[in-house]
Amino acid sequence: MNPTKLITAMLIATAAFTAFDAEAQINCKLKPNQTLLLYPEGQDVDKGLEGAQGPCVSNGCTKAEEINNNGNIGNITEPAIDLYFPKKPNGQMVIVCPGGGYRIVSSWNEGVYVADWFLSKGISVCVVKYRLPFGHWEVPLTDVQNAFRYCRANAEQWGINQIGVMGFSAGGHLAASATNLFVDDITRPDFSILIYPVITMDWKYTHKGTRENLIGKDELWNNKDVKVEEYEKAQTKHAELQNRYSLEKQITEKTPVTFMAHCTDDKTVPVENSLMYYQKLVECNVPVEMHIFPTGGHGWGFSSEKFKGKGKDKFAYARDEFEEALYRWMEGIRK
C-alpha cells in the first residue's frame, strides 16, 4: 500500500470511529500507576502474569490496534490492565470493564474517568483493556478472570481486602459474566456494579452488536451447507452459548451483592435487561439496589461536565444522586 492510500485508509477508519460519538472529549490528566500486559508474550503463547493464567485462545485479530479521539480502542489483541491507587486505599478495589458492544473498548468515558472518581473515594481501580472477542466468546471473560487472579495475588501488598467488578453496556455483560461464571473463590467478585448492562442474548432484548461480536452471527450457526451431524452439533452448541451468555439464567445464591443503574429512555440497551436480572437476583435472595432514572439515554458513563464540557452531559441532572447512592452502597458493603 502506498503512503497516500494508507493515510486515506487511516482517515476513513478514524472517521468511522468519530461518527460513533461526534464530540471529542476533554482529556483527563490522570495516568495509571502501573500498566501491565496480561500476556507479555502475546496471545499465541500460553503464559500469563504471575499468579494468573494464559490467554486460553487467540481472538484471531490481525489488524493493528487503534484508538480514536474519544478514547475508543479497536482491534485489541494485547489486553492490559491499568492500575490506579489512591493515596490512602480504603481496602476496596473495582475491576472496571468499559463498554463498546464488544467492538471497541470505551477506555475514557467508562475507564479512566471512572478511575478518577473512585480514586477520590479512596477506592483502588483496575481498568481492563480486554481483548475483543471477534466471535471467540471465551476471550473477554478469560481476560477479566486473569485480572482477578493477578489482583487477588497482589491484594495484600496493595492494602486491598475486597475486589469487585463493574461494567458498562457490553462491559456490563462482561462484568455480569464475571459475576456469575466464576470458576473459584479467586475469580468470584466480592460485589458487582452493572451500569446499563447488556444481560441477555434473547433477541427480543439483547444488543445486536454485543451478541454478534461475542457468539457470532446466526448465519454462521445456521449454515445448512454441511452434513446433518455437523449442523445439529452447531445448533446444540449455539443454544448452549445463548444460554450461558444470558446472564439472567446464570444467577444463583452465590451471585455477589449487586448495584444497578439504567435509564428509562435507553434506546441502545432496553431497560428490560436490568429488570429481568434484578428480578432473578431477588428470587435468589441476592441483596440488590437498582436505580432507574427517567432520562440520560445510553453511554453516559463517568463523562461528567468536568470531562465533556458544560451542558454536554445528558445525565448531569442526576449524576450527583447516582454518585451519592453508589458511594453510600460501596461504604455499606466495605469490610
Place this chain on the structure above:
Amino acid sequence: MLLIGMALTTGVALAQTECKLKPDLTVKLYPEGQEVDKGVDGLPGPLVSNGITEEEAINDSGILTNITEGRMKFFFPKKPNGQMVVVCPGGGYYKVSSHGEGLHVAEWMIAQGVSVCVVEYRLPNGHWEIPLHDMHNVFRYCRKHAQEWGIKQIGVMGFSAGGHLAGITTNMFVDEITRPDFSILVYPVTSLDRKYATQGTRIHLLGKNELWERKDVSMAEYEAAQEKFAQLISYYSPINHVSGNTPESFIVHCTDDKRVPIEHSINYYRKLIENKVPVEMHVYPTGGHGWGFSTDKYKGKGKDKFAYARDEFEASLARWMESLRTKIQ
C-alpha cells in the same frame, strides 16, 4: 372499643413523636354525612355508604380506623411554587396511616414550596367504589380552588394501599379534572391478583374471600359470584389500566419489602415503559415496608430503617418534581 384500641397500639410498638404541624384547612367531602346525597361545594355526593357503624378512632401513631367521613387536610407553604400533591396514606384499606404517610409527608412537601392535600378517605369495608370516588371528588375540589391557592399542577401520591388508591386515581380518571398531572407511588400495591400476596388490601376493598366463595347458594349464583370477583380483581388493578395517557410517574420500593412484593413496582414500571410514559424508579436494597416520611426526627434516633437512603430519596424526588414544574410553567 378498648380491645380494639389495644390491638392497634401493639401493632405499632413505638409511639411516634408528635408533629406540631397543623392543617391550614380541613374540608369534609360530605358535610351532611354519607347517608345524604350531597357533596361539598356542589360536588357529587357519597355514592354509597361504607356501612361502618363503629366510631372513628386514632392511636398515638396517627393510625385512623373506622373512617366514615372522607376529609381533606390542606397544608399551604408560605410561598406556593404552583404544585400540589394529593396524598393517600396507606394502611391496607382498613386503616389510614395519617402521620407517617400523611402529616410527615406534608411537612416535607411544604418545605419544598409544594402545597399538600392529605386525604383521609373513607375505608371501603368491601365497598370497592368508595376510595376512588372520594379521590375523584378531591381532585374536583382542588382543581376548583387551584387558582385561588396559586396552584397550576396537581399530582397524586400514595403509599402501600394508598399507593393502590393513587394508582387507580392515576389511571382511572374520568375527565381532565380528575386526571392527576403526575403520580408518585411509594411501595404501592399495583395489582390485586391473588399471586401477589397482598390479601389485606384486596379483602378490605373487595370483601372477604368467603363472601365470594359461598357454597350454600345455587350453582348459578356461585359461578356468577366467581366471575364478578375475578372481574373486580382485574378492574381494581392499576396495572391493567396503564395507557399512553397515564401521567408521568415516580416509583420507590425496597428490595426487602415483605408486605408488598417488589413485583408490584417492577411490573407496573414495565407497563409504563411499554406505553411510553416517562418514569423514574428507585429500588433500594433495604428498608422493608412502611417507612413513609417518618424520619428519625419523628421516630427517634436510630429507629428509621430507611435513614441510610432517605436523603438520596428526598433529593431524587425533589429534583424530579422540580423538573415537572419547570416543564409546565
